Amino acid sequence: MAEAAVSFAVETLGNLAIQKVAFLQGVEGQVNWLKDELKRMQSFLKDAAEKGADDERIRNWISDIRELAQEAEDVVDAFLLNVENPRRSRGLLGRCACFPQHIYHLDRLGQEIESIRVRLQAIDVSRQRYGIQDLGGGMNLSGRSEDGGKRQLTPWQKDKHLVGLERDVEKLIERAVLEKWEGLSVATIVGMGGIGKSTLAREVYNHAAVATRFDCRAWAVVSREFNPREIIKSLMLQLVKQEKQREMLEIMEKSDLQNVKNMLHQELEGKRYFVVVDDVWQDEAWESLAPAFPDEDKASRLLLTSRIQGIAKYARYNHKMNFLNLDESWELFLKKAFIDNINSKCPQHLEDIGRAIVEKCDGLPLAITVVGGLLVKKRASMSEWQKVLKGLESHSGSSEILPTLELSYHELPPQLKSCFLCLGFFKEDSIIRVSKLVNLWIAQGLIQQEGIEGEEKITREEIATSYLDELINRNMVQVKEMSTSDRVKTCYVHDLLHDLSIKKAKEEISFEILREGSSRSLDKARHLAVYCSAERSISGNSNTRLRSLFIRGVGIADEIPSYWKSFGRLRVLDFEDFEVTNLPDSIRALTWLRYLGLRNTSMKELPMSLGCLKNLEVLDIAKNNGIEVPNVIWKLAKLRCLYMSQIKCKLPLRMDTLKNLQTLKYIPSHNWSPEHATQLTSLYILSIDLGENLDIGELCTSLAKMENLVSLRLIGSMERNVRSLDQLANLNRLSKLKINYRVGKLPSASNFPPYLSYLKLYSSFLREDPMPVLQQLPQLLYLNLVLDSYVGHEMVISRDGFPRLRVLSLNSLSMLKNIQLERSAMLELNRLEIIGCPLLESLPEELRFMTNLKELKLETTPQLASKLQGVNSHIISNIPSVELIISEWHGPSTELALTAALLFIRGIHKED
Known part of the structure; x- marks a missing residue:
């Protein structure tokens, strides 16, 4: 197929015809004709693919279409590179001086389009000769189906459509988990790709028998690109407490691989653990990881999944996956x-x-x-x-x-x-x-x-x-x-x-993957993913056709080499998670760049030449705390999304020119001025870090001038209370609000934004029950209280409270013991989540009268689980989907909790 290549070319031609019409001066008709003709040819490709399976002539016809579309894209980009940049960079006299050059490039564009037109007509003649027809169908450009019907969204998180795995789950639980083997025991799940190994492992991992039996659990994916450091890092993030994660990551970054393995070994020592190592591709991968798991008299369990039969030699129990009957x-x-x-x-x-x-x-x-x-x-x-x-x-x-x-x-x-x-x-x-x-x-x-x-x-x-x-x-x-x-x-x-996406991308859009030691030429690649050190892999390669470059390997580059300026037509450059400390000044040459991804790269500073990237739409420098940002952001007039973390800047960032900016995450308050509210006219998502002396009232007054602002996140210090939030009412267009800091007291309901539909409170440490205020918000649909946003023992939701609320999520409220729910409250509630509330003693009896409640997700203790199995079973028996997660806890009630959980886990109810 060549449809993807044609889509790329059509979009490029469309942008030229619409956005650069002033440059065309006489060839705009040719540009529009070429765009329309390529779209017309695209409609024949489906029939060509069906007929071309056994016909080499038609396969060659498809290849011709693909090459011609890519050539059309190159012609347009070359024209814009030669013409647009000189006009931008010079004043009136400079533009007049380069006018003859513009005429030359315009004439050349016309000649090249004419050449493409002649070839396209010949291709169309051969299409008719081969009997290739327009099959039509598909989606229109709005993303809607042609039958006009509304999208039917899959209830992904509710129905996993497990079929034929019930017996496998029972067998694995019995043989791999409950079997009385002493010490560390390894079990394997072996089978071909797509047969359901990971799905089965996930069912076992989430099973109540595992949740109640082990001190800790973790899951890691190995895959073909084996990276032991990243795998161990992933496991450690699941095993250590959140407040220790940053320190742990810093230590791991400075340690060699053996010490990293030792850290995991020490974390697991003395614990009964259950770990899944998913998608093991090589014996060597498992042999490298195995020493990191302590073998003690704790009856710990490891579960491996793999396509290779040889992995079974490491296991006490091997489960071979069968095909469905x-x-x-x-x-x-x-x-x-x-x-x-x-x-x-x-x-x-x-x-x-x-x-x-x-x-x-x-x-x-x-x-x-x-x-x-x-x-x-x-x-x-x-x-x-x-x-x-x-x-x-x-x-x-x-x-x-x-x-x-x-x-x-x-x-x-x-x-x-x-x-x-x-x-x-x-x-x-x-x-x-x-x-x-x-x-x-x-x-x-x-x-x-x-x-x-x-x-x-x-x-x-x-x-x-x-x-x-x-x-x-x-x-x-x-x-x-x-x-x-x-x-x-x-x-x-x-x-x-x-694998399929890679295979087809190589065929259709000239995608290449470069791995360590590869000697392949890159001069024809239009999209490239690098799986090794940047310095070793890109050196010496010049490619003016390259549109996308992704550094996906593991390595460190102190500085990106200057020869990258040869990639002049690059639209996407992504270094996310690759450790690179500096961008070279030669980044200025990538004037066609639209996306620059530098998230989590250890970047120390950005160069002044960043301001030369006039076409940049997305700049992502998040998770680079302390990065030095020069005052050149204002030059990026096309910027739509700016993602940042804690930044340093010698001068407050000027942003008055960013009329296209839609998303700004996040910005320190000392870089925010009241003028920004009238200058950033397109901004609709904003995260702002509140400074020590910021006046919340003044901030809200300025934000109220932003006609398009619909989502706001306020981030502040955990150590101090923020002054009154009464000015929130000024944000009368806001629909989504996240408050991430210590709040002394909530404002009255009338002082919240009038059209607020989503509210999240995070670590607010409210001592007074927030529900009497929040239940009065007339438009509230989603409420999320997270990580001790409320530190009281009791929560009361009154009659007729929360008239429109659909989802209520209570997450990590460590002091909450009791929830009182009066009749006729939350009548529209569809989903209730209660997670990480270990002191909760019971569920409200009134839940059984809530006919719209379809889902309940509850992380609970063994005691509450056994209570639900007994006298309180009627509370949740009428809820269609119930997911119970038993907290990792040990004691005499464990077996009772197992019984209770098995009755209710994943919506399986015991009849009254």
């Missing part, structure tokens, strides 16, 4: 293909075709899941289902799952194809921040914003989010973490689908 396969298929059908029933006229499709998946859960996600969009069309079956039959006899997954990729609309390919830019098994993914898609030019007649124009961020939702619906991306307000925060990709 036909009945189990059909059950899983129905749950995936008919997710919006309560009974998951297949229409009778489709059942024979559906069963034939399932049979072709050979009992492999990932294949069934992805094909089921594909058919969600096919509604009840027999012809569409038959096409899917035909596609699967064309790969009959293949021993690999990739052709089956490739069929789902083939069925994606062009926009989603391009977005899916970008998933290969991330490391295998990465946890991907949605905000970063959306910004990368936009920086790559994949999100086209077009007005829809009769509808309000939606933002590029909203379009990108809808694309991600669609990939999730099709089971090609998995959700990792949801926010309290039901937004996807992080996601991940199964490694087989990750």
Whole structure:
């Protein structure tokens, strides 16, 4: 396929025609013609791919389209690089002087487009000769389905669609956890990719028998890119208390690998632990990690998952994964293909075709899941289902799952194809921040914003989010973490689908991966991921075609070499998590850069030449505490997102020119002036660090002038109380508020923003019950009280309180003992989460009368669990989905707690 390459080119041409129209002066018609013609050719590529499987002529036709689209993109970029920068950098006389040069480049652009036009016409003639047709279909540019229907979002976090694993879970619990083996015992789960090894391990990891039996638990992913330091760091972050994590990380960064292993060994000594080591690819990887786990008389357990059979030699118990039988396969298929059908029933006229499709998946859960996600969009069309079956039959006899997954990729609309390919830019098994993914898609030019007649124009961020939702619906991306307000925060990709994204990206958009010791030429790559030290890998390579560069390896570079200036057309440069201390002054040459990712890099300072990046839209320097930032941010007029942590600057940052800035996280209050409120006209997300002498009232008064500000986070010192928050009422456009500091007292309900729908209090240490105030907020939908935001013993929610609240989350309220809930309170509540409240004695009886309550997530003690199993079972028996997590605790009630948890865990209720 070449649709992704065409999408990149069409977006580039569209930007030229719309944003740079003043430069075109006579060739704008040619530019628009080329854009429209490429879009027209894109509509034929789906049919060409179907016919090209066995026809080399058609495969060559697809390749011609791809090369021509990439050449069109190069021609446009070369024109802009040659023309736009001189005009920007000079005054009136300078622009007049370079006018003849502009005419020359304009004439050259016209000639090159004419050359492309002639070739494109020849390609179109051959298309007709080969009988390639416009199949149409897919999504329009707004991200909405063409049938006009509303997206059907998958309830990712609620229904995991486990099929055929119940017996495996029981067997592993019995043989790998409860078996009375002394000392450290290793168990393994072995099977091919996509068969459900990690899913099974996760079920065991979260099982009540594990939660109650062990002092601590942790989970690490190994994957093909084995990095023992990062794996141990991940484990340690799960094992040590939050207040010790920063110190621990600093020590680990300065220690050699052996000392890092010793740290893990010491942390686990004397404890009964349960650790999952997921996705082990090599014997050597496990042999390197094994000494870090102490073998004591504590009956600790290690669970390994792997595709390689040889890993079983390390285990006392080896669990081999089996394929699903036909009945189990059909059950899983129905749950995936008919997710919006309560009974998951297949229409009778489709059942024979559906069963034939399932049979072709050979009992492999990932294949069934992805094909089921594909058919969600096919509604009840027999012809569409038959096409899917035909596609699967064309790969009959293949021993690999990739052709089956490739069929789902083939069925994606062009926009989603391009977005899916970008998933290969991330490391295998990465946890991907949605905000970063959306910004990368936009920086790559994949999100086209077009007005829809009769509808309000939606933002590029909203379009990108809808694309991600669609990939999730099709089971090609998995959700990792949801926010309290039901937004996807992080996601991940199964490694087989990750392999597919890399394979197709190499074919379609000239993506390359450079590993240590590779001698491959990079002169043809348009997108590059480097998995080794920057100094050793990029040295000597010059590539004017390169659009994206990701440093994904492990290493340290004191300074990025100056020869990077050869990458003049680079749009994305990402160093996240790669330790580099300085950017060279030659960064000024990357004038086409849209995304610069420097998060968590140990960067000490930014160069003054950063101000030359006139096209930069996203600058991410978060998690580089103390980084020196020069006063050049104001020069980045196109900046949309600025992510920072604690920064240093010799002068207050000037920002009055940032009219396009939408997200600012975060900024010290001494860098914020009242004038910013009228200057940053597009800002709608702001995090601000409150200084010692900041007047909250003055701040709120200035913020009230910001017409687009909808989300605000206030961060302050934990050691002192912040003065009155009564001026919050001035923020009458604000819908989302996070308060992250010690608060003496909440203002009255009338002094909160009138349209507030989301409120999070974090470490506020309120001594008075906040509920009498908060329950009066008329528009509040989501309330999240976190980490001792309230330090009292009792919480009372009165009659008719919280009239619209949908989600209530109480997290880490260490002093809370009792929750009183009066009748008719929180009538709209849909989800209740109570986590990390160890003193809580019971749940309110009134929960049983709340008919809209669909989900309860409760982290509880063994005593409360046993109480729920007994006299209080009626409280939660009518809630459709209940997840009980037993705290890691030991004592005489452990077995009783096990019984209680097994009755209720994951929504399985004991009948009254």
